[in-house]
Amino acid sequence: MSDSRVSPEFCFDEQRGDLFVARVAVNYLTTDCVATLEYAAAVLHTPLIMALGHESCGAVGAAIDAVDKNRQFPGHIQSMASALAPAVRAAKTLPGERFENVVRMNVIRNVDKLRKQPPILSKLVEERKILVVGGVYSLKTGEVTLVA
Numbered sequence: 001m002s003d004s005r006v007s008p009e010f011c012f013d014e015q016r017g018d019l020f021v022a023r024v025a026v027n028y029l030t031t032d033c034v035a036t037l038e039y040a041a042a043v044l045h046t047p048l049i050m051a052l053g054h055e056s057c058g059a060v061g062a063a064i065d066a067v068d069k070n071r072q073f074p075g076h077i078q079s080m081a082s083a084l085a086p087a088v089r090a091a092k093t094l095p096g097e098r099f100e101n102v103v104r105m106n107v108i109r110n111v112d113k114l115r116k117q118p119p120i121l122s123k124l125v126e127e128r129k130i131l132v133v134g135g136v137y138s139l140k141t142g143e144v145t146l147v148a
């Protein structure tokens with residue numbers, strides 16, 4: 001997530017030198033993101049990766065519009081909406097609030113992709129040298145709920 005209201009350091013009360021952060025709106029996986037996380041894992045030996053989504057995510061709203069209303073966005077924004085489309089579709093049949101379900105589903109899908117991401121992350125996960133988890137940050141409470 002790139003949201004200005006949510007800083008990972010702030011979410012977890014961390015200081016300089018504590019977190020290695022790769023940020024992209026709606027936390028979808030790009031080659032650059034994966035490269036950053038591979039570097040953190042293989043070179044810096046970070047023991048934990050967390051994919052973090054957040055409530056009231058404007059980009060999730062855009063992705064839902066892209067699927068439901070077949071809306072097209074200008075420039076490269078469409079690739080972000082398209083990256084979320086599988087999560088939007090997967091959340092369609094879930095009970096409960098759709099928007100929250102899409103946020104959660106997107107995090108769950110990204111955690112799964114990261115755990116299976118060859119060649120570095122999948123190997124480290126298999127060797128139990130790194131843990132990949134997912135959370136959703138609440139802007140209202142400031143709490144992170146683990147979802148994967």
Ligand SMILES: [Zn+2]
Pocket residue numbers: 001002003025026054056057058059060
């Ligand atoms: Zn967001």
